[in-house]
Amino acid sequence: MTTTLNHPAAAAGKSRTPIIERLNIVTAFALGAISAFVVWRLALQFLPADTEVRLFTREDKITLLSMIAWFVGFMTGIGALIAPFRWVMGKDLSHDENMFLAGKDMGIKRYFRYTTDHKVVGIQYLIITMVIFGIGGILAMLIRANLGTPEGGLIHPQAYNSIVGTHGIIMIVGTIIMVTGPIGNFIMPIMIGARDMAFPRLNALSFWLIVAAAIPLIWAQFIGGISTGWSAYNPLAGQAPLGMNGYIMFICIFALSTMVAGANITTTVVRMRAKGMTWNRTPIFIYGVVASVALALPAFPVFFLSQVMSGMDRALDTSFYNTAGGGSGWLYENLFWIMGHPEVYVILIPAVAALMEMAPVFTRRPLFSFNVAVMGIAGISGLSILVWAHHMYISGWAPLLNAPFMLTTELISIPTGMLFLVLVGTLWRGRLWMTMPTLSIFALLWNFMIGGITGIYLSDVPADAFLHGSMYVTAHFHYTLMGAGLTGALASLVYWFPKMTGRMFDKKLSWISFWMVQVGFNVTFGGMFIVGLQGQPRRVEAYAALFNRGNLITSIGAAVIMSGMLVLLYGVISSWRHGVVAPMNPWHAKTLEWTVANPIPLENFAVLPVVTSDPYGYGKEKK
């Protein structure tokens, strides 16, 4: 790929293309692969043979070192180090170089570079989210295929366990970034009336870290896979094959990305809102995004740490999690769920907040009880860091703590109820404008109600003693993360599609895919509730004949979901290429992102806007 560009600095008599213009995704992959290979070869040559009883120690060291080398090589090759290096040398980037980094006049190429424009980063996030859901969906179909008959056996158990684990972790990552990535980066700065994010280079960094993280995960599939489920409990992870190192590296790099994005988005919202946009006039979606990324800030460093310790146990023979060496598997469980429970709200809150943002638009009336909505989001965020051990009721770690954790968990139903109140209050006596996002509000209330009530059963310690570790749990969290979370994300895609691509999303396709996905979803996980109640454990590759009927229902439903998602994919591609050209404000909404022209100019606003009211004043002028 040639990278010469006609921008002023290059034209002004420099004979050689500056290095900043040579770097792109190709150099990144090349440098990453080369450094991984070199380090792998050196490690193979010079690392001493194992003297200890641990079997994989040397191989673990080699694998981890190669993966770290890949990471460093990739980030260097994409250009993440140029600006810090220049800064250390005492020469900051020039204006032209900054404009180049922002992707000025660069066309399609800017999507393959370390581009700092938040709109480019938003589109990059959108594409990678779709790729993740595509792969995760295919893995889900493989799981359902294997569970088509009670005997299983279509896929080798080791590969099956790895598919389950990979499906789990990449869907978790996909759902974490599905709203705050594409919408949070593309729309959020415009919505608050800013020209870009607070730290544009960190924004590019957070995206390219995810690309860098993806490779160790793919790599892992070829060296034994992730046969531990997404939670990768120790000591099982300690005896898992080399693929576990890929999981460890993936999590560490992804956690870095989340922390960087969290700091960036939080700072942007706190510091860069338009003049007059007081907290009372800030759209509720912004609260959702900030709550989500701010929750990730305490949660993901813990995840990072838990995996560093897991890697050290494997490669350096430490024993953080090894009982025989003085450690404990319970330590891992605690660290994992201290991340894991805030993390589900990291996924859920922005999706619900996005639908709260759309509700006034499609009912043509003000948002009901804005203050209660803010209180609900804040309450969930606060409580969610105090509930982690409800995943450990039956671990035997601390039976006396079960009652307090049951208390905090059930308390979360109060702020969650507030979100329901805001949505039904907004539907109340509104004038419904039927679109796919409108339908999604109803779908969210339906799915989230089922997910929420089943959550109450699970939060109850005696009931959990029966339900824990069964398919019931799997169905429950799919109802919350997919039934509520993904529903909100798909509605966001359709709602903001005109602003992100300049074209309307095909209405008919959005409706068809909506009904297929929602009906298929309820069939799939309705069936899964049944087998869970009957007593089928999670993550099994074969099951008793008793569970046959429920599994059959689930497999049929899964096929319907996949078909619906393919319709949606076709809708995205066809609408993006030749959909109806969108007007500036197709939904006649009142938030700031609809006041900028299509296509959006590089720094969004020529003159920064001044906000004088909240964005929900529908019907006010008539009075």
Add this chain to the structure above:
Amino acid sequence: MTDLMPPTKNKWWKHPDVKKTFIFWLIFTPAIGIFGTQFHVLSMPDPASEVMGGVIGLMRLFTWAASPVAALVFAICATAITSPRHYGDNPPADADHQISNSPRANALWIVISAVMCLFALVVGLIVLQKDGDALHEAGAINVNVTGQQWAWNYDYANGARSEVLYLPVDVPVIFHITSKDVKHSFWVVEMGIKMDANPGYTTEAAVTPNKIGVFNVRCAELCGLLHAYMQNKVHVVSKADYEKWLADRSALEARS
């Protein structure tokens, strides 16, 4: 943002939407309650212990408690979706009703959800306390449960050892559970008890089987390659049969 209840003297409950919602609510509440409880009862295995009976009772109770709330949300949804709808590419006129807040509705909603929450907590605590007391039952038999990839082993007080669990009916039993390798989870499905088997630690669970029959033990924590097959049966037999089995078993153990 103030209370924007209509300033007229019209009673709010006379509005047609309120009546419609109320009728929907009257229909939905029993529908959800009956469907939810039937769904659970028909799907869950017949209880083989009081603990399991308690779990099923809890889930029925919670379902009935939740059904009016769920029914209210769904009734408002149904009212909204059955009101005049607007299709088309341009928005309808703004709604004529502009409630942007209602302190009374907010307060009522929060108080009710807090009461429901308290109710769930208290019920849960009562059952939890009862289950916890079973760990101190006098006259209970003790069984050591050891999980390993991918089988369960049971050791009895008199030295008997078995790969299949035998228990006497109506006698309290306390399991002392541990693991030899990775984490497993000991789940006696029809008795409604589950406890993780952790390497290096012993955890405890107690139950009193109250039905003669053959029931299932399954591992409920992913433990590697053959996790799906890490299951066997528990035979609950009469006290006399149990004593006989135990004597045979320990004699067998002594010989080998």
